[in-house]
Amino acid sequence: MEFGILMGDQPVSTPPEEHLDLMLRKVEAAQRAGFTYLTIGQHYLYDGFRWFQPIPLLARLAAELDDHVRIGTTVLVGPVHHPVSLAEDLATLDVITRGKLVVGIGTGYLAHEYDVFGKPFKQRYSLLEELIEVMTKCWTEDRVTHHGRFFDIDDRPTHLHPIQKPRPPIWLGAMKETGVRRAARHGDVWTITPQQTIEQVEGLIGTYIDERARCGLPLTKFPLRRELQVAASYDDALRDFAEVARVKYVSYAGQGMQLLDQERVENEFLENVKDHVLLGTGDQVCDQIRDIAARLPIGPLLIRPHWPGMDAEQTAAYLERVGREVVAPLRDLESIGFEEFQPPVLAG
Template structure:
């Protein structure tokens, strides 16, 4: 059966941090009551007018709040900004604290200023991430690690924190580019598809992941798929509401270096610019679109974003309840598949 998860959002800095914390506890509780099985949070540093709570302490606290069956996901951490030992110990500790419910999602990062702030060369991020991904499983499983690489050197270090999950937590790599899908095939257990990729591009990248996993002797299973979803009483109302809550963030993402969209087109023709990847409409229309995704692509879990920084906690709770009432009862019973011919989804 397909599982459905929820991505937590950043919020305006005008929201007091303690209120944000209480709001998140409420939102997560509503998500669990409405059928969501994964809680995911991303990562940014020095994010201007918005606040991202850092995922490791945030998820550690949520582990004590959610039910034992709920998975906690870093979606995604910016891997190249870390030393591999620091990242290995943070994630191993988080897996212990979450009692083996952690999914470790990691990616390259796209905001050059974050790398500048932390003194890491932006142009080295791909090579750094590859080296980190080579080292993490060793630091989680080996008694002694020696590594002389381009960016990191370890001489006979003896890791002292083992994750609860064996051999280690699932690793999801999030990326837009085909190079990221190839990286997932080489190093990961899953490829977390960004919400902005349309289904034909998703299928193309899944095929790259499948090929890479086959070369490692690993089976290709259902993959996490992110979608931005909004349900309303009519298709027109859904488009209008999505523009209200999300348009500003899309424009900001484009201006800050996420080169998936043209900021000018987003300003002029927002509905057309997001068409093809956003799931909008009436309950029946949203169910039909999501059903098509999970029956033509090997999806599990489906990760949806019901919250944007422009929405307060009450609006977010209302969106979660509507998904739980009108959409999830039709999606959760669907079987997940790993043997779907991907060319059929193009």
């Protein structure tokens, strides 16, 4: 089992140079602890928290990578970009990393991000599909012609291709059946979000498999995002997680993230989130991951080592402990394959 981290945001009150130093120290600590995927998401004009833009940040972090470590965007807000610009930026990043880039992409959930770029929020899914189509042409063809609903390109040469062929792997985020089908058609894998329970995921994997088969596409194991908190006991882990994560979850819910109920997050935080968080001692968390790997075809497992307000020392200590108590013991763990996956039996 491979493990990765999501490098997130930081309160805007943090000086930007301190924020960058935190990112660099996080990358160093994660690699030392055995993590092999380093990823970051994207937001624009975000309220209260600073998100470094992923492409320039990952280009800087590429200089710090060990040979076996990959970096990725998890996830870009794809439809607010022009596909030619984004394709060339990402191809450049793939070259800079010598072919170690993963392109995680989705629609996001904030309407204001679309408003400021003049993009129709209600058409974000169609925009995403056409964006991926155009980017793939830019990456794989010597000349591009595309006449679509949103973009129009007439026989233009391409000059910038990624190292990875035919393209860097595309991870598509999705939370519901329609999105999972879209991920099956237009991406290489579906990225499972941390807000989905394992039971919800089981119910959607069959949908994904059916759609890939219909399109004649191969199957690849799913990156699984999960929050994870290790402590001396389950109760301690639950308490520690609430202490670091509650403020951010309230922010997510208040800004409209799907699958999070704002009132429940504010007033019943632990009851609302504990079913999709890995909690307990190192041994307990390892057992939880083994159980998931016995039920779902997953890999890598991506966790968040840092919540806004934590300092570099706290983050490094978290990564060291998780590396020692979870990553190292599960290094040889293999999840089930698709041929072994058993879809849930529907009642009635």
